[in-house]
Amino acid sequence: MSQAPAAAPGSGFDARQLRRDFPILATEVYGKPLTYLDNAASSQRPAQVIDAVAHYERHLHANVHRGVHYLSQQATDAYEGARDRVQAFVNASSRQEIIFTRGTTEAINLVAASLGQALGPDDEILITWLEHHSNIVPWQLACQRSGATLKVAPLLDDGSVDLLAFERLLTERTRIVAISHISNALGTINPVETMVDLAQQAGAKTLIDGAQAVPHQRIDVSALNCDFYAFSGHKMYAPTGIGVLYGRAELLEEMPPYQGGGEMIRTVSFTDTTFNALPYKFEAGTPNISGAVGLGASIDYLNNLDYALLEAHETDLLEYAQAQLLELPGAKIIGTAQRKASVMSFTLGDIHAHDLGTIVDREGVAIRTGHHCAMPVMERFAVPATARASFAFYNLREDVDRLMAGLTQALEIFT
Amino acid sequence: MSDSLLDLYREVILDHNRDPRNFGELDDADRVVEGVNPLCGDRMTLYVKKDKDGKIEDVCFTGSGCAISVASASLMTERIKGLTNDEALELFELVHDVLTGEQEPDPVRLDKLAALAGVRQYPSRIKCASLGWHALKTALTTTDAKISTE
Numbered sequence: 001m002s003q004a005p006a007a008a009p010g011s012g013f014d015a016r017q018l019r020r021d022f023p024i025l026a027t028e029v030y031g032k033p034l035t036y037l038d039n040a041a042s043s044q045r046p047a048q049v050i051d052a053v054a055h056y057e058r059h060l061h062a063n064v065h066r067g068v069h070y071l072s073q074q075a076t077d078a079y080e081g082a083r084d085r086v087q088a089f090v091n092a093s094s095r096q097e098i099i100f101t102r103g104t105t106e107a108i109n110l111v112a113a114s115l116g117q118a119l120g121p122d123d124e125i126l127i128t129w130l131e132h133h134s135n136i137v138p139w140q141l142a143c144q145r146s147g148a149t150l151k152v153a154p155l156l157d158d159g160s161v162d163l164l165a166f167e168r169l170l171t172e173r174t175r176i177v178a179i180s181h182i183s184n185a186l187g188t189i190n191p192v193e194t195m196v197d198l199a200q201q202a203g204a205k206t207l208i209d210g211a212q213a214v215p216h217q218r219i220d221v222s223a224l225n226c227d228f229y230a231f232s233g234h235k236m237y238a239p240t241g242i243g244v245l246y247g248r249a250e251l252l253e254e255m256p257p258y259q260g261g262g263e264m265i266r267t268v269s270f271t272d273t274t275f276n277a278l279p280y281k282f283e284a285g286t287p288n289i290s291g292a293v294g295l296g297a298s299i300d301y302l303n304n305l306d307y308a309l310l311e312a313h314e315t316d317l318l319e320y321a322q323a324q325l326l327e328l329p330g331a332k333i334i335g336t337a338q339r340k341a342s343v344m345s346f347t348l349g350d351i352h353a354h355d356l357g358t359i360v361d362r363e364g365v366a367i368r369t370g371h372h373c374a375m376p377v378m379e380r381f382a383v384p385a386t387a388r389a390s391f392a393f394y395n396l397r398e399d400v401d402r403l404m405a406g407l408t409q410a411l412e413i414f415t
Numbered sequence: 416m417s418d419s420l421l422d423l424y425r426e427v428i429l430d431h432n433r434d435p436r437n438f439g440e441l442d443d444a445d446r447v448v449e450g451v452n453p454l455c456g457d458r459m460t461l462y463v464k465k466d467k468d469g470k471i472e473d474v475c476f477t478g479s480g481c482a483i484s485v486a487s488a489s490l491m492t493e494r495i496k497g498l499t500n501d502e503a504l505e506l507f508e509l510v511h512d513v514l515t516g517e518q519e520p521d522p523v524r525l526d527k528l529a530a531l532a533g534v535r536q537y538p539s540r541i542k543c544a545s546l547g548w549h550a551l552k553t554a555l556t557t558t559d560a561k562i563s564t565e
Contacts, residue, residue, distance in 0.1 A: 030417065351482075352479075352480065352481035352482060353481075354457075354481035354483070354540070354543060355424075355481050355482045355483070358420075358423070358537060358539075358540060359420060359424075362417045362419065362420050370454060384457060384458075384479045384480075385457070409416055409420075412416070413416075413420070413424050413429070414424075414429065414482070
């Protein structure tokens with residue numbers, strides 16, 4: 001196997017320098033340097049994010065939107081400042097359209113529960129075979145409550161959505177189309193622009209699960225023209241427990257609240273409660289203020305990166321990894337769509353993904369093994385599980401080399 | 416290679432993974448139990464047939480899984496043929512306690528099953544090793560057709 005050069009050739013992206021911003025990447029695992037290739041499950045946080053959260057906790061914390069006192073105002077400014085950053089980050093037309101949630105899962109559940117109240121037995125929801133369980137189960141629950149039908153667009157053998165079938169499944173009954181931007185299990189980048197257009201022509205509302213897309217590319221919800229876009233902080237270098245639902249204001253205005261409680265009301269009496277304005281109508285209870293602050297800091301961090309170079313670096317890692325992997329006997333890549341994010345799902349001969357995961361872990365290499373919360377995808381490709389290496393911009397070619405060394409060990413053990 | 420990995424993937428484990436014993440369906444089984452490991456989606460079906468005295472006359476399994484779960488189930492089927500219900504359940508307790516670290520492995524009592532002891536250093540893999548055993552316990556003590564290791 002060829003030795004990796006120090007940096008990706010021709011890339012002006014200094015991943016080695018940026019890597020130093022992430023303290024956890026200096027960790028040793030079993031006496032070996034950590035090689036973190038489980039970024040699609042959760043990415044790591046730069047010191048800038050960790051420090052912003054710590055600064056908030058040490059100096060700014062109180063409840064938001066409540067008190068007249070100094071700290072309450074500081075906390076409110078920090079929290080609402082994060083909302084402004086998110087709005088600019090995804091190019092939403094108004095800050096009212098940015099709702100903080102616990103993550104992508106809660107964002108999708110919010111839409112499924114709230115918009116889902118208008119569904120009836122003649123209605124259909126269309127998803128794809130690629131979806132993460134979090135973009136399947138909330139719709140199944142909405143269908144159970146309303147009698148609506150869940151339709152699923154099939155995949156082609158390369159792991160991309162069969163667009164002709166998708167188009168055929170769109171009918172005048174389709175009310176909601178919910179699709180992932182990038183598949184977590186395979187890395188497939190869906191042609192969401194086309195899919196949103198098709199859905200709108202059919203008169204359906206559109207939701208994009210952007211959990212896997214936000215760390216890899218610039219998102220512009222206005223250009224995408226989707227009705228809802230959901231994503232999580234912890235996949236884009238921010239803390240866990242904070243996420244975002246972007247929703248078109250006129251839709252959010254009409255939708256009933258998701259949860260009841262403080263913050264989301266204007267006045268409460270036992271006979272008549274009036275709800276707060278957007279976005280607060282959908283933010284019942286004290287929010288995850290420090291999480292929002294962390295998300296704001298991660299957006300500041302990402303705004304300093306050149307995304308064209310970031311994408312080129314990640315593409316180089318993926319191509320290098322795939323080429324190296326295919327040199328191993330019995331290696332097979334699951335998901336070979338033309339447009340892919342830096343996610344490599346694979347099998348190696350008859351060796352079960354769990355055994356691969358355990359063996360490379362002892363080399364300090366963290367990969368995900370299993371069904372990746374996308375059991376239908378595994379079923380589609382007739383594998384019980386895959387191993388998945390997912391790369392972030394802070395990964396280097398030598399991380400790929402360490403993975404390959406671990407996989408070579410697995411081959412030695414099992415042959 | 417780390418000693419701990421060699422301890423996990425002992426030759427006996429690799430052999431039983433490559434060539435699992437009693438692998439297949441049993442048409443005249445008295446009990447058929449499906450075991451699922453929700454962590455990885457692995458499935459295993461265990462077939463148990465008792466003789467007229469209530470001893471385990473035959474036992475087979477099918478399914479797909481990692482080396483640890485396949486080898487563990489294979490070793491189990493080899494060991495439990497001819498045992499009474501109580502003897503098989505006693506063996507379940509022994510293996511369970513060894514896997515979870517509640518008991519030191521006794522090479523005499525465990526015999527070939529001692530090969531499973533390496534799993535103790537890998538907490539995330541204990542469920543793999545115990546999948547077949549939980550299916551066995553379910554088959555011997557309940558009328559359920561499905562179990563999950565979580």
